[in-house]
Amino acid sequence: xxxxxxxxxxxxxxxxxxxxxxxxxxxxxxxxxxxxxxxxxxxxxxxxxxxxxxxxxxxxxxxxxxxxxxxxxxxxxxxxxxxxxxxxxxxxxxxxxxxxxxxxxxxxxxxxxxxxxxxxxxxxxxxxxxxxxxxxxxxxxxxxxxxxxxxxxxxxxxxxxxxxxxxxxxxxxxxxxxxxxxxxxxxxxxxxxxxxxxxxxxxxxxxxxxxxxxxxxxxxxxxxxxxxxxxxxxxxxxxxxxxxxxxxxxxxxxxxxxxxxxxxxxxxxxxxxxxxxxxxxxxxxx
Amino acid sequence: xxxxxxxxxxxxxxxxxxxxxxxxxxxxxxxxxxxxxxxxxxxxxxxxxxxxxxxxxxxxxxxxxxxxxxxxxxxxxxxxxxxxxxxxxxxxxxxxxxxxxxxxxxxxxxxxxxxxxxxxxxxxxxxxxxxxxxxxxxxxxxxxxxxxxxxxxxxxxxxxxxxxxxxxxxxxxxxxxxxxxxxxxxxxxxxxxxxxxxxxxxxxxxxxxxxxxxxxxxxxxxxxxxxxxxxxxxxxxxxxxxxxxxxxxxxxxxxxxxxxxxxxxxxxxx
Numbered sequence: 001x002x003x004x005x006x007x008x009x010x011x012x013x014x015x016x017x018x019x020x021x022x023x024x025x026x027x028x029x030x031x032x033x034x035x036x037x038x039x040x041x042x043x044x045x046x047x048x049x050x051x052x053x054x055x056x057x058x059x060x061x062x063x064x065x066x067x068x069x070x071x072x073x074x075x076x077x078x079x080x081x082x083x084x085x086x087x088x089x090x091x092x093x094x095x096x097x098x099x100x101x102x103x104x105x106x107x108x109x110x111x112x113x114x115x116x117x118x119x120x121x122x123x124x125x126x127x128x129x130x131x132x133x134x135x136x137x138x139x140x141x142x143x144x145x146x147x148x149x150x151x152x153x154x155x156x157x158x159x160x161x162x163x164x165x166x167x168x169x170x171x172x173x174x175x176x177x178x179x180x181x182x183x184x185x186x187x188x189x190x191x192x193x194x195x196x197x198x199x200x201x202x203x204x205x206x207x208x209x210x211x212x213x214x215x216x217x218x219x220x221x222x223x224x225x226x227x228x229x230x231x232x233x234x235x236x237x238x239x240x241x242x243x244x245x246x247x248x249x250x251x252x253x254x255x256x257x258x259x260x261x262x263x264x265x266x267x268x269x270x271x272x273x274x275x276x277x278x279x280x281x282x283x284x285x286x
Numbered sequence: 287x288x289x290x291x292x293x294x295x296x297x298x299x300x301x302x303x304x305x306x307x308x309x310x311x312x313x314x315x316x317x318x319x320x321x322x323x324x325x326x327x328x329x330x331x332x333x334x335x336x337x338x339x340x341x342x343x344x345x346x347x348x349x350x351x352x353x354x355x356x357x358x359x360x361x362x363x364x365x366x367x368x369x370x371x372x373x374x375x376x377x378x379x380x381x382x383x384x385x386x387x388x389x390x391x392x393x394x395x396x397x398x399x400x401x402x403x404x405x406x407x408x409x410x411x412x413x414x415x416x417x418x419x420x421x422x423x424x425x426x427x428x429x430x431x432x433x434x435x436x437x438x439x440x441x442x443x444x445x446x447x448x449x450x451x452x453x454x455x456x457x458x459x460x461x462x463x464x465x466x467x468x469x470x471x472x473x474x475x476x477x478x479x480x481x482x483x484x485x486x487x488x489x490x491x492x493x494x495x496x497x498x499x500x501x502x503x504x505x506x507x508x509x510x511x512x513x514x515x516x517x518x519x520x521x522x523x524x525x526x527x528x529x530x531x532x533x534x535x536x537x538x539x540x541x542x543x544x545x546x547x548x549x550x551x552x553x554x555x556x
Contacts, residue, residue: 025389026396033397050416121314131536132529135495135506139513139521144335219405219488223495226407227510234408238499241411249411257404264403 052247057254060247082236087255090232093149093221094263097156101213105164106206110198112165113172126166134159134220142228152232155224159217167209171202207275211268218260337519342526345519354508359527362493362504369425370489373432374482380433381440382470386462391445398438406431406492410499424496431492432485439484443477444470475551479544486540490532505531 012020034054040046041053048056061083068074068081077085112122137158141151179197188196225234233252240248319339326332326339333341349355384394406427417423447470455469497506505524512520 022392025393028393029397030400120310124311124314125318127533127537128529131532132525135491135498136509136525136528138498139509140518140525142513143518143521216491219407219491222405223407223491223498226410227495227498237408237411241414244415246412246415249415253404253408253412256408257400260403260405261400 049244049246052250056247057250060245060251064248064251077231083251086231086233086236086252087259089149090221090225090234091259093153093156093232094218097153097160097217097221101157101160102164102210105161105209106168109165109168110172110194110202113169113202114194114198116173119169119173122169123166126162126169129162130166133162134216135223138224138227141224147228148230151228152221152224155228156217156221159220160213163213163216164206164209167205167212168202171205171209172198174205175201203275207272211264211272214260214263214268222256334516334518337522342519342522345517346523349520349523355527358504358508359531361502362497362506363531365421365424365428365497365504366486366490366493369428369493370432370486373429373485373489374436377433377436377481377485378440378478381437382444382466382474384437384441385444385470385474386466388445388449391441395438395441395445398434398441402434402438406488407495407499410496414500419500419502421502423500424493424502427496428489428492432489435488436478436481436485439477439481440474443474443481446477447473472551476548479547483536483540483544486535490535494528 015023037051038054040051041048064083065081068084069078074081074084075088077088079085112119134155137155138151141154145151145154175197179201180193183193183197221232222234225232226238229235233256237249237252240246240252322336323338323340326336329335332338337345346355385391409430410423410427413423413426417426451469451473452465455465460468493504494506496502497504498510501507501510505528509521509524509528512518512524
């Protein structure tokens with residue numbers, strides 16, 4: 001008992017009372033869910049073909065990785081490492097599309113937003129492209145690039161690029177012209193205006209665009225992998241479902257959720273917080 | 287002299303016309319169409335890779351005459367409306383109910399966040415195993431995609447309501463239901479508006495993807511079979527229709543609704 005109370009005091013000192021409470025409370029529904037899931041396996045309310053046992057989902061990891069020849073082939077996306085290859089190829093696409101699409105979208109968006117007459121013309125383009133971005137492009141992408149890596153990358157890139165383009169354009173346009181004029185009056189160059197006025201001014205909008213592009217892009221990527229891909233987590237769960245290997249489907253869905261939550265929580269949320277602290281503009285009271 | 291002033295006046299009126307947004311749009315559309323047909327004229331095998339705008343327009347006429355386009359369109363729209371209506375009708379009360387108690391709200395917040403991040407398209411293979419390639423599958427996927435974002439947003443909104451408002455209402459003798467109706471619901475209103483727009487946005491994409499994957503008739507199915515049967519005109523036609531439908535839904539229905547709600551209810555001060 002004393003040990004337990006000492007432990008709880010130590011934990012509270014280390015992580016803070018509120019955080020412990022949050023974690024403890026938040027884990028309750030998950031535990032209940034897992035308990036119900038396990039009870040389902042024991043009492044067979046739903047047959048195991050529909051809902052697999054927890055142990056089977058765990059075993060699926062090792063079953064999928066069974067033939068993996070080692071660490072180096074794992075990184076080289078060897079086809080025998082059936083789980084890690086799909087995870088890494090999905091992640092690779094996300095990273096590649098982000099690295100290419102994000103800067104391109106921001107740069108072109110700022111360029112378009114700087115020139116008001118041009119941005120007036122380009123705004124409807126952005127609206128339209130955003131409303132069809134992602135999933136609706138899949139069939140045309142398959143026609144253009146065939147089934148495979150390029151199609152899925154294209155879908156992701158398309159989603160990210162247009163969201164970033166549109167959001168940074170709107171962000172730049174929302175910056176008051178006074179700031180731009182004051183920089184120019186004080187002898188700043190065009191480049192100074194971009195780095196000192198437009199980029200910080202558009203930052204809140206850009207960050208919102210980033211979060212949205214992750215949410216929409218990740219969803220579009222999964223759909224694209226299912227319909228027009230030959231690797232990736234979406235492809236993995238789709239083919240597993242076709243073979244009625246439900247434990248692999250559950251595994252894939254859980255992995256996807258964990259990856260998405262991790263990126264949102266440890267990458268995007270801190271970024272947003274940092275922006276608020278640095279520029280303090282994200283949340284505007286009405 | 288006379289003619290010059292006439293020309294000036296003409297130019298002036300042209301400039302006035304240019305200032306109107308609708309005119310910009312017309313000019314833009316003309317430019318896009320010209321560029322599109324130039325590209326499609328200059329590539330090999332345009333019928334497969336990028337048919338000209340005229341071909342797409344002709345195929346739309348063809349599909350209209352055959353009656354396919356209206357039926358696909360109404361199928362898709364009906365699915366979206368039914369799915370998101372049930373999802374919203376279930377999600378908003380669910381979020382409010384969970385928000386009644388702070389502890390319960392803190393408890394379910396991470397779980398809703400988890401299910402919100404599992405996209406509806408990702409659970410599609412599971413639902414297919416459960417219900418096969420049927421209309422039920424598509425409907426469940428739409429329901430799932432529209433339910434969790436709205437429930438999560440409503441719960442987040444409820445959690446942001448200052449606790450003293452709830453306490454004040456309780457002190458004045460309000461029942462649980464009255465707290466929900468008069469404090470939580472109006473307080474969460476901006477979040478409800480944002481959440482429903484997000485929900486319907488995700489649901490719209492889920493409808494398209496679900497139709498493609500489950501093979502149910504609709505706009506998503508139309509563009510998917512267009513790819514299978516090598517009719518690129520149908521793909522592009524479908525994409526244009528999907529785009530315009532979403533623009534109309536979003537800009538003329540959801541966004542004004544959201545803005546008005548936030549204007550009306552979004553004044554909760556801390």
